[in-house]
Amino acid sequence: xxxxxxxxxxxxxxxxxxxxxxxxxxxxxxxxxxxxxxxxxxxxxxxxxxxxxxxxxxxxxxxxxxxxxxxxxxxxxxxxxxxxxxxxxxxxxxxxxxxxxxxxxxxxxxxxxxxxxxxxxxxxxxxxxxxxxxxxxxxxxxxxxxxxxxxxxxxxxxxxxxxxxxxxxxxxxxxxxxxxxxxxxxxxxxxxxxxxxxxxxxxxxxxxxxxxxxxxxxxxxxxxxxxxxxxxxxxxxxxxxxxxxxxxxxxxxxxxxxxxxxxxxxxxxxxxxxxxxxxxxxxxxxxxxxxxxxxxxxxxxxxxxxxxxxxxxxxxxxxxxxxxxxxxxxxxxxxxxxxxxxxxxxxxxxxxxxxxxxxxxxxxxxxxxxxxxxxxxxxxxxxxxxxxxxxxxxxx
Amino acid sequence: xxxxxxxxxxxxxxxxxxxxxxxxxxxxxxxxxxxxxxxxxxxxxxxxxxxxxxxxxxxxxxxxxxxxxxxxxxxxxxxxxxxxxxxxxxxxxxxxxxxxxxxxxxxxxxxxxxxxxxxxxxxxxxxxxxxxxxxxxxxxxxxxxxxxxxxxxxxxxxxxxxxxxxxxxxxxxxxxxxxxxxxxxxxxxxxxxxxxxxxxxxxxxxxxxxxxxxxxxxxxxxxxxxxxxxxxxxxxxxxxxxxxxxxxxxxxxxxxxx
Numbered sequence: 001x002x003x004x005x006x007x008x009x010x011x012x013x014x015x016x017x018x019x020x021x022x023x024x025x026x027x028x029x030x031x032x033x034x035x036x037x038x039x040x041x042x043x044x045x046x047x048x049x050x051x052x053x054x055x056x057x058x059x060x061x062x063x064x065x066x067x068x069x070x071x072x073x074x075x076x077x078x079x080x081x082x083x084x085x086x087x088x089x090x091x092x093x094x095x096x097x098x099x100x101x102x103x104x105x106x107x108x109x110x111x112x113x114x115x116x117x118x119x120x121x122x123x124x125x126x127x128x129x130x131x132x133x134x135x136x137x138x139x140x141x142x143x144x145x146x147x148x149x150x151x152x153x154x155x156x157x158x159x160x161x162x163x164x165x166x167x168x169x170x171x172x173x174x175x176x177x178x179x180x181x182x183x184x185x186x187x188x189x190x191x192x193x194x195x196x197x198x199x200x201x202x203x204x205x206x207x208x209x210x211x212x213x214x215x216x217x218x219x220x221x222x223x224x225x226x227x228x229x230x231x232x233x234x235x236x237x238x239x240x241x242x243x244x245x246x247x248x249x250x251x252x253x254x255x256x257x258x259x260x261x262x263x264x265x266x267x268x269x270x271x272x273x274x275x276x277x278x279x280x281x282x283x284x285x286x287x288x289x290x291x292x293x294x295x296x297x298x299x300x301x302x303x304x305x306x307x308x309x310x311x312x313x314x315x316x317x318x319x320x321x322x323x324x325x326x327x328x329x330x331x332x333x334x335x336x337x338x339x340x341x342x343x344x345x346x347x348x349x350x351x352x353x354x355x356x357x358x359x360x361x362x363x364x365x366x367x368x369x370x371x372x373x374x375x376x377x378x379x380x381x382x383x384x385x386x387x388x389x390x391x392x393x394x395x396x
Numbered sequence: 397x398x399x400x401x402x403x404x405x406x407x408x409x410x411x412x413x414x415x416x417x418x419x420x421x422x423x424x425x426x427x428x429x430x431x432x433x434x435x436x437x438x439x440x441x442x443x444x445x446x447x448x449x450x451x452x453x454x455x456x457x458x459x460x461x462x463x464x465x466x467x468x469x470x471x472x473x474x475x476x477x478x479x480x481x482x483x484x485x486x487x488x489x490x491x492x493x494x495x496x497x498x499x500x501x502x503x504x505x506x507x508x509x510x511x512x513x514x515x516x517x518x519x520x521x522x523x524x525x526x527x528x529x530x531x532x533x534x535x536x537x538x539x540x541x542x543x544x545x546x547x548x549x550x551x552x553x554x555x556x557x558x559x560x561x562x563x564x565x566x567x568x569x570x571x572x573x574x575x576x577x578x579x580x581x582x583x584x585x586x587x588x589x590x591x592x593x594x595x596x597x598x599x600x601x602x603x604x605x606x607x608x609x610x611x612x613x614x615x616x617x618x619x620x621x622x623x624x625x626x627x628x629x630x631x632x633x634x635x636x637x638x639x640x641x642x643x644x645x646x647x648x649x650x651x652x653x654x
Contacts, residue, residue: 001511004507004510004511005511008496008499008503008507011498011499011503012496012498012499015498015499016498211494214494214495214496214497215490215494216494216495216496218455218460218488218490219488219494219508219555220511221458221459221460222458222459222460222483222486222488223483223508223511223512224480224481224483224484224511224512224513225480225511226480391460391461391462392407392408
């Protein structure tokens with residue numbers, strides 16, 4: 001009987017355009033759209049920054065040291081035009097109206113200090129809202145300082161190696177997969193959780209509140225089928241819809257990589273290929289399955305209680321925030337899957353998935369996360385059963 | 397056969413409902429000490445003004461609601477003890493029954509046949525008979541959402557009768573329907589009687605009651621005011637017609653309770 005109800009509800013759900021859009025179209029489209037946007041925007045920023053010719057204003061004599069060195073810098077450090085301003089006031093005004101992006105002003109004693117081999121001051125003016133200008137200025141001045149340093153070593157006849165007692169090498173032992181997993185891995189479970197929730201939402205409202213509103217539940221309850229069988233049949237479709245939405249999001253990721261070739265970075269591609277492996281998918285769904293049952297169990301009592309589609313929607317939609325906030329934990333670096341975080345629903349799924357992507361998952365903690373989610377799913381099913389069994393809740 | 401004995405139904409009142417009704421009581425009595433018997437091959441009419449408790453009684457008969465006390469036996473089966481077995485014997489049709497708009501009549505009828513556990517070959521025979529009787533062949537494959545009200549009501553009738561129930565409950569089945577569709581339902585009720593089924597019929601249209609019913613019970617505020625055969629009721633009427641007599645009985649009770 002459960003399967004008969006499940007089959008009918010699934011057919012009914014798959015014929016609902018609104019559910020199909022939320023369960024299929026948006027999840028499939030989300031990764032290609034997000035990745036395309038991300039790649040296009042970052043590429044255009046990089047290209048624009050590299051190609052942009054900036055105006056540098058310098059105050060001082062036409063033959064001052066900074067100006068001469070600046071003019072000699074290679075184009076690889078960024079294209080530039082240099083203008084000499086008569087004073088700082090004029091230079092700052094030019095930066096304000098964006099006719100210059102960087103202003104360099106050597107201190108009044110700059111030349112004397114350089115001659116005396118003392119630190120010679122330079123003030124750099126820039127507009128912080130003009131992103132990347134400070135970095136450009138730093139790149140120019142660090143190169144000029146390095147040239148000046150080499151000149152002093154020569155003048156003073158100092159071997160550079162003799163005054164540098166330590167030669168430090170920093171070596172990163174984390175694989176690029178691990179780094180991307182830890183840094184960006186929070187994004188994927190967030191998407192899967194958000195779609196799992198949205199995928200459950202419309203079928204839950206349609207199959208419970210919708211039946212009440214349309215008056216079909218009354219006839220269903222007069223058939224010789226136990227209420228728990230009706231509940232389980234319907235719940236099966238709600239859970240499947242949530243899982244399908246997550247699956248379609250994964251499919252969207254696959255299409256972005258394998259069909260549309262949106263991502264070109266080999267390290268990111270390596271991580272995503274790892275994600276699309278059967279082991280990862282099985283483990284991910286092992287976590288998502290109890291989570292989706294938990295979502296369904298949260299939504300069904302509300303859908304049973306609500307008297308109209310609108311009322312159910314107005315209660316369940318804010319619940320989305322309750323789900324999305326813990327799912328955002330994955331974006332913060334430094335929060336790891338521990339015995340404590342494994343006991344926090346949703347947070348545990350996000351962190352476990354993140355560790356799974358990074359390849360650093362502790363299977364004991366995965367088991368604990370799974371057990372916590374299964375317990376909550378059982379509790380949610382029990383609450384749904386109690387609600388659905390209450391006669392005044394089921395019939396309007 | 398339906399045997400209802402000392403039936404009572406109380407609903408819990410929320411704080412808000414208690415405030416609205418200005419009552420300190422935590423429960424509201426919808427049905428109070430109701431007893432009646434409906435025999436096979438007869439049509440039993442349940443009459444009462446809005447809020448009298450008719451729909452609550454019908455919902456208890458069809459096991460949607462559980463009685464607070466009292467018993468209901470359908471074909472000898474106590475609905476409180478074995479509701480699923482009792483449901484196999486009941487067909488329930490109301491004027492407000494909804495249908496699954498995204499399914500076709502054929503899919504919907506098959507779904508209910510499956511829920512009643514009807515074997516495929518039996519189901520096909522019954523479907524064919526009902527489709528012919530109700531002239532449903534033409535639209536059996538169209539989505540229900542695209543059908544007219546009359547067609548939808550035919551689908552509802554087919555859904556009610558697909559498991560060939562012993563007892564059929566009609567709760568205001570013609571409400572809001574056009575004359576032709578209403579006539580189809582009236583004919584179906586007559587057919588049920590002719591086939592020896594037990595029929596309970598509730599309506600606000602006195603003409604239908606007068607035309608169809610063999611037995612009558614008048615309910616007001618959850619209590620039975622009159623219970624007997626239609627012929628006895630007609631003989632003892634103090635008003636010129638059924639409608640006037642019904643109003644007289646209800647008003648008299650109101651005065652007595654005032």
